[in-house]
Amino acid sequence: EAGVAQSPRYKIIEKRQSVAFWCNPISGHATLYWYQQILGQGPKLLIQFQNNGVVDDSQLPKDRFSAERLKGVDSTLKIQPAKLEDSAVYLCASSPLTDTQYFGPGTRLTVL
Amino acid sequence: KQEVTQIPAALSVPEGENLVLNCSFTDSAIYNLQWFRQDPGKGLTSLLLIQSSQREQTSGRLNASLDKSSGRSTLYIAASQPGDSATYLCAVRGLYSGAGSYQLTFGKGTKLSVIP
Numbered sequence: 001e002a003g004v005a006q007s008p009r010y011k012i013i014e015k016r017q018s019v020a021f022w023c024n025p026i027s028g029h030a031t032l033y034w035y036q037q038i039l040g041q042g043p044k045l046l047i048q049f050q051n052n053g054v055v056d057d058s059q060l061p062k063d064r065f066s067a068e069r070l071k072g073v074d075s076t077l078k079i080q081p082a083k084l085e086d087s088a089v090y091l092c093a094s095s096p097l098t099d100t101q102y103f104g105p106g107t108r109l110t111v112l
Numbered sequence: 113k114q115e116v117t118q119i120p121a122a123l124s125v126p127e128g129e130n131l132v133l134n135c136s137f138t139d140s141a142i143y144n145l146q147w148f149r150q151d152p153g154k155g156l157t158s159l160l161l162i163q164s165s166q167r168e169q170t171s172g173r174l175n176a177s178l179d180k181s182s183g184r185s186t187l188y189i190a191a192s193q194p195g196d197s198a199t200y201l202c203a204v205r206g207l208y209s210g211a212g213s214y215q216l217t218f219g220k221g222t223k224l225s226v227i228p
């Protein structure tokens with residue numbers, strides 16, 4: 001079974017630029033999550049989708065972050081414009097309507 | 113607001129030793145608690161999930177316990193091996209995280225090094 005795929009693996013941008021991350025969940029998983037993990041911290045949930053709909057985006061900074069999940073499969077997370085404090089690893093996870101979440105390898109973002 | 117604390121932040125042990133990692137949480141109104149493993153440059157792997165009604169879960173050399181009333185969990189690793197070296201994260205799912213939400217609150221993790 002293929003795991004959760006994420007791209008790119010690494011990204012370096014200047015502050016105020018825009019960036020987008022892509023996630024392909026495990027086939028058949030209805031729920032998809034985006035997490036932000038700052039160095040030395042545990043992951044923080046940014047947004048949870050169930051199929052096409054948003055279940056929880058209470059911790060998403062909506063003034064600069066946006067996410068979409070088209071057709072209930074792939075998802076894209078965008079930051080526009082980026083700030084220095086957005087430097088982190090962005091993790092995508094998926095689950096089949098259970099508590100077990102399967103994580104991708106993450107995208108390491110560096111904002112200069 | 114739920115807060116999860118993990119002690120120690122880092123731990124180094126010789127191969128073969130038994131060890132205990134600790135996790136505490138401030139709000140006992142939880143749905144469940146999970147222990148994850150994170151290897152450098154990789155995502156998280158779920159190790160054990162304990163429902164709030166359970167006291168412990170076991171998988172191979174790993175045993176996790178939960179004392180919800182005191183807000184504590186421990187992860188016991190028996191006969192440690194160099195391959196166990198990783199960061200171990202504890203996470204709780206709150207009872208009141210919203211309809212359908214699986215929001216987890218994570219601790220900062222314990223970085224374990226097992227020396228051959």
